[in-house]
Amino acid sequence: MRRRTSLAVAVAVSAGLALSGCSADAGPKLAVSGAFMPQPVDDMAAGFLTVENSGGSADTLTSVTSDISDDVTIHRTTDRKMREVASFDIPADGRLDLERGGSHIMFMALKERPKQGDKVAVELHFEKSDPITVEVPVKETTYNPQQQ
Template identity: 70%
Template sequence: MAGISAVVLSTGLILTGCSSESSSGKPELKVDGAFMPEPVGDMAAGFLTVRNDGGEADKLTSVTSALSDDVTIHESKNQKMRKVAAFDIPAEGELALERGGSHIMFMELKQRPKPGGHVSVRLHFEKSDPIAVELAVKEPTYNPKKH
């Protein structure tokens, strides 16, 4: 009887190992913490975190939104901001777009969203399907690290 239990247990472990390997062999992306400070002019920034629970890296290649026809992704290094073609999202890691760092940039806004509202965006990736995200509009000075 003990031998049968050992076989069943080891078979279960083998099946579990196979299923987790196959599910983690590709990017598995989730987005959280998405927000936009209320714009004070005709441009705005968006912030969020993309988590990759999968075993393969991906890249954020672009962002689209009805709020602006000119939406780009930017990195900030050495107090300088520059447009980039893509951001890496490591396997079993994350891409954090946050105040003072990398972010989504919206130019020539078609309207000015107000706190309490939401801005719809679509994130586009190298390997994964696009993800629709709602950025919660917050007061201009909002910083989640201080709340």
């Protein structure tokens, strides 16, 4: 009897560990790549990057902060019109592309104007995931990786 109880406990513990592992794998798993900021020519700048979600559930980019500006917003460009939005969805097993001519980050009223070769610290805030800090390299004003 004791042996069956021990076996039953071992099976229950193993099943519990397996289930908890599965549920942890179901959450968003975010990674940022391709970040850049064209060197600004006035007191505002744009930022571009890709957020990849290899996890099993969606997340949402809710805001962006940076020491370079107290007014950092996210924008969607549709029909050549830029509009501020409250958030961007990042689908499960999908990606969010912030790129020239499309959705992007806007830095208004820059406290300082970064130069090509500098790096700007940016913190991305999400609905579910912990914030991600990215060192965004400043590229030449006309830089566009889609045309490289």
